[in-house]
Amino acid sequence: MGRGRQKAKATKQAREIKYYTPNTDLSALERELAQARGEIPSPSSDDADEDPSGDWDDDYDR
Incomplete structure (x- = not known):
């Protein structure tokens, strides 16, 4: 390959x-910050079903 290419x-x-901007899970960030401050947020109905590790587990099992 030439230098120009x-x-x-x-x-x-x-x-x-x-310019890459990944999707940010703001509810997970809010929970993490609340735990760091010692607050315990009340879980909403859609957060209760969610696996906290999300989709990241699959990427590192290889």
Whole structure:
């Protein structure tokens, strides 16, 4: 691969990393911050069914 193509690919990858914004689970963040402050939030009906580890477990089992 020539230097021009290599540089363009590196620039594209850097731009993708720079502007990447993953989805944030704000309810999980709220629970975590409440626990850090010593508060115990009341669980809502949709949070009770949810696995706290979420989808992250599958990525690291390989």
